Amino acid sequence: MIYAMISIGILGFIVWSHHMFSVGLDVDTRAYFTAATMVIALPTGIKIFSWLATLYGGNMHYFTPLLFTLAFVILFTVGGFTGVLLANAPIDLTVHDTYFVTGHFHYVLSMGAIYAIFAGFYFWFGKIFGLQYNELLAQLHFVIFTLGVNILFFPMHFLGYAGMPRRIPDYPTGYIYWNEISTYGTILTIFSVLIFIILILNSFKVKAVHQSFYL
8 A cells, every 4th residue: 555655656756748639749648647647546446445355254333433534435436437538538538628538537536535534534523622413414415515526527527428527617509508507416415515514513512511511
């Protein structure tokens, strides 16, 4: 695992040109950066299988921290798979600066990092605040958040293959179908954040009630 992370760090310094496939690089340069970028999939795969091996054979309790952890592994893997596609220069030339790229890095960064943060937050919640959260609300937050972010970001891959560019204030009506579905995902995500806020406020409220009872 340590060697895998070191390898990813080193390889990350020599694959920068995979962001520049469309600027007119020669064929040999594209071939090198395609191969070097795909090589990163090997130590990344080692990390993922190491995480799974840690879980294998264990006595797992499917409370909220573990649910966010498992979802992180799955969604991070989906993001990594689309990253392998983008590492291929011909495919990248087709979907460069489209919503396919937006969907890819949101699965890796937003959904990967945010799920890891939520997993850590729920795991250490009692130690940090001296409180106990409502497990039912926490799992409801997980379910709705997971549905919301996948409905929001997964259609972006289809929009990218259809040619919808990034960073535009408006789009042709031909792209409206998947954008409407993404909007429903946004609404679900906002709703899940409200549940998360209610969960935190409820935890502090319960503590205040207990303190007043003992006083």
